Amino acid sequence: MPGLYMLDYGAGNVRSLVNAVNHLGYDITFVKEPSDIALADKLIFPGVGDFGFAMRALRSKGYAEPLKAYIASGKPFMGICVGMQTLFEGSAESSEPGLGIIPGKTLLFDNSTKAVPHMGWNHTQLLKEQLDNGLEGGQAVNYNIDQDKVYYFVHSYCARYSDENKDWVLATTQYGDETFISAVQKGNVFATQFHPEKSGFAGLNLLKSFISGTGFVDEKTVICKPPVKLAQDTFTRRIIACLDVRANDSGDLVVTKGDQYDVRETEGGKDVRNLGKPVELAKRYFNEGADEITFLNITSFRNCPLADTPMLEVLKLTSKSVFVPLTIGGGIRDVTDPDGTVHPAFEVAGEYFRFGADKVSIGSDAVYCAEDFIASGGKKNGTTAIETIAEAYGSQAVVISVDPRRVYVQDPKDTPHSTVKNSIPGPNGEQYCWYQCTVKGGREGRDLDVIQLVTACEQLGAGEILLNCMDRDGTNSGFELELIDSVKKAVKIPVIASSGAGRVEDFVEVFEKTGVEAALAAGIFHRREVPLQNVKEFVKGSGVAVRPIDT
Numbered sequence: 001m002p003g004l005y006m007l008d009y010g011a012g013n014v015r016s017l018v019n020a021v022n023h024l025g026y027d028i029t030f031v032k033e034p035s036d037i038a039l040a041d042k043l044i045f046p047g048v049g050d051f052g053f054a055m056r057a058l059r060s061k062g063y064a065e066p067l068k069a070y071i072a073s074g075k076p077f078m079g080i081c082v083g084m085q086t087l088f089e090g091s092a093e094s095s096e097p098g099l100g101i102i103p104g105k106t107l108l109f110d111n112s113t114k115a116v117p118h119m120g121w122n123h124t125q126l127l128k129e130q131l132d133n134g135l136e137g138g139q140a141v142n143y144n145i146d147q148d149k150v151y152y153f154v155h156s157y158c159a160r161y162s163d164e165n166k167d168w169v170l171a172t173t174q175y176g177d178e179t180f181i182s183a184v185q186k187g188n189v190f191a192t193q194f195h196p197e198k199s200g201f202a203g204l205n206l207l208k209s210f211i212s213g214t215g216f217v218d219e220k221t222v223i224c225k226p227p228v229k230l231a232q233d234t235f236t237r238r239i240i241a242c243l244d245v246r247a248n249d250s251g252d253l254v255v256t257k258g259d260q261y262d263v264r265e266t267e268g269g270k271d272v273r274n275l276g277k278p279v280e281l282a283k284r285y286f287n288e289g290a291d292e293i294t295f296l297n298i299t300s301f302r303n304c305p306l307a308d309t310p311m312l313e314v315l316k317l318t319s320k321s322v323f324v325p326l327t328i329g330g331g332i333r334d335v336t337d338p339d340g341t342v343h344p345a346f347e348v349a350g351e352y353f354r355f356g357a358d359k360v361s362i363g364s365d366a367v368y369c370a371e372d373f374i375a376s377g378g379k380k381n382g383t384t385a386i387e388t389i390a391e392a393y394g395s396q397a398v399v400i401s402v403d404p405r406r407v408y409v410q411d412p413k414d415t416p417h418s419t420v421k422n423s424i425p426g427p428n429g430e431q432y433c434w435y436q437c438t439v440k441g442g443r444e445g446r447d448l449d450v451i452q453l454v455t456a457c458e459q460l461g462a463g464e465i466l467l468n469c470m471d472r473d474g475t476n477s478g479f480e481l482e483l484i485d486s487v488k489k490a491v492k493i494p495v496i497a498s499s500g501a502g503r504v505e506d507f508v509e510v511f512e513k514t515g516v517e518a519a520l521a522a523g524i525f526h527r528r529e530v531p532l533q534n535v536k537e538f539v540k541g542s543g544v545a546v547r548p549i550d551t
């Protein structure tokens with residue numbers, strides 16, 4: 001495809017889009033200066049993060065006016081996520097005006113009824129249908145958006161259908177009690193709120209349709225239906241495969257798995273357990289239908305020069321053939337190279353995004369940030385890893401990985417910390433416990449409970465919680481429902497339940513009893529004890545919506 005260009009303003013993961021386009025057999029050229037925009041025959045504008053940041057970047061780099069001129073020229077344009085939002089007049093997220101091509105402003109989702117950001121896979125309802133009049137090139141107005149498939153969304157702000165913009169609205173999506181615009185199309189302009197490059201094969205089909213199609217639809221051939229508010233939420237719950245990665249004793253990078261965080265064999269030479277190679281396993285899980293893949297570098301507390309961190313290569317290779325969101329955790333903090341060069345956490349995160357990560361997960365550093373935040377009486381200082389990464393790349397890119405363990409007490413009055421009644425009594429028959437936060441992969445406990453941690457991190461701008469439980473990790477005994485329920489009730493951002501999955505029934509139980517947005521497992525998938533497909537089929541059969549396995 002000659003003349004396919006991408007407009008990148010330097011925020012987030014554009015490698016995924018490049019990889020998806022390359023996977024389809026096309027090349028794409030980066031716009032490097034404003035005059036390049038006019039050279040494009042087709043232009044894709046992906047965006048993530050903050051609306052104001054995106055618009056300021058477009059204006060300060062001199063892209064805004066050439067972009068408007070390009071769109072007015074009638075050549076095919078595709079916007080993705082914030083790339084769609086910038087087409088509107090503005091956003092409640094920022095006072096910065098948008099490009100003003102589509103009437104209306106984007107507004108914040110209501111988080112009193114559901115988790116925000118809207119993060120995960122959801123359906124679309126098409127409002128426009130093309131009349132069959134033999135249009136040259138056979139380009140369908142919907143660019144192969146399939147109402148039976150789901151697409152990956154991650155955003156807190158959304159545009160709503162109105163009389164002023166109704167001729168633009170190609171599709172709407174229902175999230176909880178709200179219906180919002182998930183795709184727009186008019187003439188040469190097409191844009192999606194969801195990420196086709198992260199939406200598995202359904203998304204690749206859509207990208208292919210835009211790149212290979214005529215990209216222009218005569219409005220006279222299109223009929224529009226008004227949006228329908230669906231009686232039922234169409235949001236699906238995510239099933240995530242997690243890969244704990246480290247070097248084994250021979251120096252090979254392996255996927256390992258601990259029992260309560262101990263990753264060494266119990267017998268023989270007590271080697272680090274080796275359950276496979278990171279890139280190969282990630283590909284396997286993508287093909288088996290994982291909705292997301294998380295890599296945790298579990299020896300990240302050891303110092304390593306940023307450029308040498310092996311996880312960069314793992315991400316680079318994985319993102320070439322895995323088209324679902326990738327999260328990377330371990331070592332997201334300020335890093336000092338042996339030569340004394342300091343890389344602030346947001347630079348470390350930026351390097352991971354450039355190598356193909358969609359989200360970073362922060363463990364130990366989040367605990368220190370939360371402690372400082374609480375000690376300062378709840379004042380943000382603007383310099384923490386959570387704040388700086390969220391500001392540059394958006395809250396949705398910042399996951400907090402929590403490694404809590406039970407501390408039993410006879411009576412809730414025995415501790416200032418937030419306690420729960422636990423179904424598993426303590427060694428002395430204690431019925432209550434609080435969950436102590438740990439750092440350095442569980443090696444050190446802190447005087448901070450899990451509720452203090454997650455609420456502080458939410459206020460600092462985190463977008464999601466990955467909630468492990470050291471007592472359950474690797475036990476196959478089911479998720480720690482008391483812990484998960486208390487955290488889910490304490491925050492408005494999405495929560496991923498982790499640690500202890502052993503049977504398909506455990507997933508249904510955690511979704512039904514706690515309402516979490518996602519459930520993660522490691523050991524049962526690595527050891528092929530419970531195939532991912534079986535989890536999906538069982539969860540779906542129980543009435544909880546999940547993404548169908550996409551081929």
Ligand code: 1PR
Binds near residue numbers: 258300476
């Ligand atoms: O502190 O920001 O550098 O991050 C270190 C990261 O490494 C944290 O996310 C921490 O959870 C992780 N980590 C450190 N040590 C270990 C270990 O196992 N020794 N892994 C570790 C944590 C827990 C989950 C596991 C689930 C599901 N592993 O990742 O995948 O418990 O397991 P299961 O389904 O088999 O029960 P920083």
